[in-house]
Amino acid sequence: AASSIPREPGLDHTRALLREGYRYMPNRFAAHGTDIFATRLMFQSAICVYGESAARMFYTPGRFTRKLALPPNALLLLQDLGSVVMRDGEAHHRRKEMFMALMAPDSVQRLMELSAAQWRSRFAQWQGMSRIVLHEEAQAVLCRAACEWAGVPLDERTAVPRTREFAAMIDGAGTAGPRNWRGLMLRRHTERWARALIEEVRAGKLQPPAGSALAVMAGHEDSDGRLLDVKVAAVELINVLRPTVAVARFIVFGALAMHEHPEMRAILARGDAEFMEMFAQEVRRYYPFIPAVGGRALQAFDWSGHHFRAGDWVLLDLYGTNHDARLWRDPEAFRPERFRGWRSSGFDLIPQGAGDPHQGHRCPGEDITVGLLKTALCLLAGEIDYDVPQQDLSVPLSRMPTLPASGFVISRIRARR
Ligand code: HEM
Secondary structure, three states, rough: HHHHHOOOOOOOOOHHOOOOOOOHHHHHHHHOOOOEEEEEEEEEEEEEEEHHHHHHHHHOOOEEEEOOOOOOOHHHHOOOOHHHOOOOOOHHHHHHHHHHHHHHHHHHHHHHHHHHHHHHHHHHHOOOEEEEHHHHHHHHHHHHHHHHHHHOOHHHHHHHHHHHHHHHHHHOOOOOOOOOHHHHHHHHHHHHHHHHHHHHOOOOOOOOOOOOOOHHHHHOOOOOEEEEHHHHHHHHOOOOOOOOHHOOOOHHHHHHHHHHHHHHHHHHHHOOOEEEHHHHHHHHHHOOOOOEEEEOOOOOOOEOOOOOOOOOEEEEEHHHHHHHOOOOOOOOOOOOOHHHOOOOOOOOOEEEEOOOOOOOOOHHHHHHHHHHHHHHHHHHHHHHHOOOOOOOOOOOOOOOOOOOOOOOOEEEEEEEO
């Protein structure tokens, strides 16, 4: 029965969530000694779960909808109304395949090459500068590479505001208040720009390469055989560009890990491909990014001794699952070696969702994310040397999404060898 699981007493716990951030759910799973508890967030009942079994439950195809499942502000910045994530069943599947089609290996490879070229041109510029903030530079690199890959024209004049807009949307995703409003304001700008691009393609004034994201979004037909609404196509284009820029966070965390483990940086600098893969996976496991995903149950079901009713709001703790001691030995240690010979069950390492991306809402961009992270770290370790001056590198777990406070400043940048 519903009463058998631990329940946070009181009317609302949103303040505790904002105070404790990524630790809010793990703290309570630990306190209760369970993988499930009930609470109230934004004045609504929520059931929080974590772990591999919870991920299997949550990602059972067709079990949850993302409609009315996220805090509205976060929703508008991260995953848009009318977009793929808000669809269910066959309508979702058809739209999702449009994204999966962009992730063919040769397409991913091309994005890696474009990003490497952008990094190298930045490296050349940095050598004349006293210091740079890696997070800002990584966002600039990724915005330019993503647009080029997507067939989106971007000149030096538009690259800077576009980068700033994507950055603000990502940064404002987890909050209510000024950071969020800024994101919402800038996003109207970005949407207008993206709509104009779709319209230019449809009018034949712009011809992006076949198979590029812009060409695919402009030409995609939904299940009713009609082209996507311009507004929806624009939103889906942004849904490729913006999260690609967000990979900058993982790159900064990777640079932080290299700084804290110089012996690992030395292995990466030698170009050890196997270690690079393990290191990138450990960055995605260890560092906090998207704290949780939410869904509303479409039908009643039972799990872990609890009866879920249709309409229940359930939050799966991604960060908590990536730090679950039942899955990861010594989870609070940064240890790439844990991934040697590792095979995922699909429900264990879940920074970008779980299960089969073709069947559910798991992120379609994981290959891109891992590829961009490896490309960046390989170049940062192998092609340049730099100093990491005194700065605040702490990663506040109360801020969502978080980052090293300084954004990771490096100085005295010089070419290696
Ligand atoms: C969905 C995380 C990068 C495109 C998601 C979800 C998460 C996530 C947690 C939601 C899963 C769910 O609701 O069950 C991340 C993180 C990234 C990242 C941490 C690192 C930067 C990317 C990239 C792309 C992308 C590079 C570019 C194509 C999407 C799309 C969805 C999605 C389109 C919606 C999928 C659906 O509803 O079926 N991502 N993502 N993401 N992501 Fe990512």
